[in-house]
Amino acid sequence: MSYWLPSPFNQALLFRKVNQMKGNKRKFLTMLAMGLVVGLGALPVQALAQAQGFPTKPITIVAPYPPGSTTDLFARTIAQHLQKTWGQPVVVENKPGNTGMIGATQVTHSPGDGYTLLLGSQALYSVNHHLFARMPYDATKDFTPISLVARLPSYFVVPASLPVNNFKEFVDYVKANPGKIAYGSAGSGTAQHIFMEMLKIQTGMTDLLHVPYKGSPPAVTDLVGGRVQAMIDFGPSIMAHIRAGKLKVLGVSTARRSKAMPDVPTLAEAGVPGFDATTWFALHGPAGIPTDIVNKLSAEIRNAVNDPEIRAKLEAAGTEPDSSTPKVLLDTQTADSVKWGDVIRKANIKLD
Numbered sequence: 001m002s003y004w005l006p007s008p009f010n011q012a013l014l015f016r017k018v019n020q021m022k023g024n025k026r027k028f029l030t031m032l033a034m035g036l037v038v039g040l041g042a043l044p045v046q047a048l049a050q051a052q053g054f055p056t057k058p059i060t061i062v063a064p065y066p067p068g069s070t071t072d073l074f075a076r077t078i079a080q081h082l083q084k085t086w087g088q089p090v091v092v093e094n095k096p097g098n099t100g101m102i103g104a105t106q107v108t109h110s111p112g113d114g115y116t117l118l119l120g121s122q123a124l125y126s127v128n129h130h131l132f133a134r135m136p137y138d139a140t141k142d143f144t145p146i147s148l149v150a151r152l153p154s155y156f157v158v159p160a161s162l163p164v165n166n167f168k169e170f171v172d173y174v175k176a177n178p179g180k181i182a183y184g185s186a187g188s189g190t191a192q193h194i195f196m197e198m199l200k201i202q203t204g205m206t207d208l209l210h211v212p213y214k215g216s217p218p219a220v221t222d223l224v225g226g227r228v229q230a231m232i233d234f235g236p237s238i239m240a241h242i243r244a245g246k247l248k249v250l251g252v253s254t255a256r257r258s259k260a261m262p263d264v265p266t267l268a269e270a271g272v273p274g275f276d277a278t279t280w281f282a283l284h285g286p287a288g289i290p291t292d293i294v295n296k297l298s299a300e301i302r303n304a305v306n307d308p309e310i311r312a313k314l315e316a317a318g319t320e321p322d323s324s325t326p327k328v329l330l331d332t333q334t335a336d337s338v339k340w341g342d343v344i345r346k347a348n349i350k351l352d
Helices: 008-020 024-054 070-086 096-110 123-131 166-175 189-203 218-225 235-243 291-305 308-316 326-347
Strands: 060-064 089-095 116-121 143-152 152-160 180-184 209-212 229-234 246-254 279-286
Touching: 008 123, 060 070, 060 096, 070 089, 070 143, 070 235, 070 279, 070 291, 070 308, 096 116, 096 123, 096 279, 116 123, 123 189, 123 209, 123 326, 143 246, 143 291, 143 308, 152 166, 152 218, 152 235, 152 308, 166 246, 180 189, 180 218, 189 209, 189 229, 189 326, 218 229, 229 235, 235 246, 279 291, 279 326, 291 308, 291 326
Parallel strands: 060 089, 060 116, 180 209, 180 229
Antiparallel strands: 116 279, 143 279, 152 229, 152 246
16 A cells, blocks of 8 residues: 655645634534544655655764774774665765764754764763763763664773883882873763773872873873873773884783783772773664664665674774664763762863
């Protein structure tokens, strides 16, 4: 069975006719009932047709951090897979700034048709609204969750030239040089910032200074050059420097050791009992994307992260590929909002 959905022009004529017939109650109700049947029957067919035909034009994935960042790696990896699978161009657009919120806000202003997507970290959905008194978007209402892309540990690293060889020695070094040691981060309010502030509290490194950057790449550049003396960051941003001997890794942020570097102790093992911080990255779109298109996107992300070649590439960069249903992603960001909100309050982290 097929249904007819009036064009906008025909809809206008139909409503004009209905208004003219309001005086005849029986005809009016009959006309209204027919309109409801048409509308209710046609819309699911139209939505199904949208999903079956999607995509019919280029897709843009916004990466709200600079080229070379972890977000950028995920966005370009997913983009290559979608483009190869669907035969439509998939463009990655880097929009760094304001802890990722410039790019995220841009996506919320885009049409909810599945052609503009956001590859971002949990900070955008579970952290920032605890840090800022005013937000440019509502993390729950203004996005459509699609799928997780990866969960990943962070690595505590120092320049190869720094005279410390384990995390305890670093803590002692900071305390022996009050006010002289600084750490870099990808920006105020990022995971790199919050994780390090928690370490400061739990280890008593209160004099360790914070230097925020606009993304990981410039921070890592200064770290390698010794202009800052420590950093917590994700594998894709620092793994090449570790393997080249330019950085020393002293600990892993997660409760379990990293698959990419199994010989490196966790920070809990290195002297910070109970420390456990995992970061996830996910794909979202603006609010209002039709469910069938969301499910199609989510299923293809699952195919991507299960592809052996993609998994090998991401795992080699120190990440752990993952995927989820839209509901699991929403539940994850909601639970993490509670967790990190509590951490931020206890650490008294505030941003203007």
